[in-house]
Amino acid sequence: MKKKLNLLKNEKRKILPVAFTVVLTFITIAGIASSNYGYVDKYFCIGCMTCVDVDSEDFQMNDNSIAFVRHNGEIRDADLFEIAKESCPMDAIHYTF
Numbered sequence: 001m002k003k004k005l006n007l008l009k010n011e012k013r014k015i016l017p018v019a020f021t022v023v024l025t026f027i028t029i030a031g032i033a034s035s036n037y038g039y040v041d042k043y044f045c046i047g048c049m050t051c052v053d054v055d056s057e058d059f060q061m062n063d064n065s066i067a068f069v070r071h072n073g074e075i076r077d078a079d080l081f082e083i084a085k086e087s088c089p090m091d092a093i094h095y096t097f
């Protein structure tokens, strides 16, 4: 009986790290899939204002005519943000993961 209990304890020691890794991976993937933040790569932005025209709730131009994501990067309109992202001629708009 004592031998069986020891075997069971050993199995638990093996399973726990695996279970922890699986749960951590799931949480990470879920977080990536539901990212609500974005940013403009200022080194690629040419200041064409397309993103602002498409989604003025999420994009604004700074004093140097470079776009940035308003509200500290939090996306307010996911659909328009995606359209603006696809419309950017420099592929300068990205999601934050």
Ligand code: SF4
Pocket: 040, 044, 045, 046, 047, 048, 049, 050, 051, 052, 066, 067, 087, 088, 089, 090, 091, 092, 093
């Ligand atoms: S669409 Fe792209 S290149 Fe044009 S202002 Fe926006 S981020 Fe910059």
